[in-house]
Structure formats: C-alpha cells, structure tokens
Amino acid sequence: MTESRNLGWLLDSFAERTPDVSHAIAISCDGLLVASTRSLSPDRGDQLAATGSGLVSLLRGAAGFFEAGAVISNVTQLEGGFMFSMSFSDGASLLVLASPYCDVGKVSYEMTELANQIGDALTPAARDRFGSLSQGPVPVGS
Known part of the structure; x- marks a missing residue:
C-alpha cells in the first residue's frame, strides 16, 4: 500500500470510528488537498481544501489582531x-x-489523535519529495 493510500486510509478510518463524521480532509500549508476520505470526490475535496485553507488563514489573522497567539482549532x-x-x-x-x-x-x-499520526505528511517538503495525492505517494510519519 502506498503512503498516499495510507493517509487516505487513516482519514477513512477516522471517519468510520468517529460517530457522525461524514468527511475529513488533510490540507497542506499552501492550501492544497493532500488527502481526503473516499466519501468525497476529488473536485469536492479540492474545493473544501481551498475553503478550509481560507478559513484557517482568516482565523490566524483574527488571532493576530487580538494578540491571542496561534489558532489551534476551531x-x-x-x-x-x-x-x-x-x-x-x-x-x-x-x-x-x-x-x-x-x-x-x-x-x-479523535482529530487530535489523527493529527499526531499525519502531521509530518502535510509539510511542503514531504509533498515536494513524493508528489501530491494525484501525482504519487505522500509520506506518513517519516
């Protein structure tokens, strides 16, 4: 199983074991979709990645304005x-x-537990080294 499939599998496993979760996506720091649950089409995953990236950016800006430190979750x-x-x-x-x-x-x-498993796979260096989900494997935990 390639690492990109492992990342998708981890997202699917998270969604299956966490009651009432329908979708999950991993977004790189530059706003690109890294992986998603199989319940999302690639186009919808890309749209949600852009939306999620924008949301995180807006929250970061608001936290800075209020001098509240880093945004951890929302x-x-x-x-x-x-x-x-x-x-x-x-x-x-x-x-x-x-x-x-x-x-x-x-x-x-459960998101915190998942984040501990996949955080390294979301960095630009990891994506550059192994390609995006559509281009090849993404490392998990390496």
Missing part, C-alpha cells in the same frame, strides 16, 4: 452540522465535517 456550528478545523504550526490543517448530533468533544479528541 468548531463552526452550521445548520446542517459542525465543521472542525485544526491547524499545525507550519500552517497545514485538518478539516472535518460532522452531523449536528455529533459529540463535539469526541470529534475534537
């Missing part, structure tokens, strides 16, 4: 559910969509 309540984002120190992020009935604490905890 939960946005939507009419149809929750959108979670989690940032890494290099600007990479995870974006997760869950139903309105999810356990917000459980999803946040």
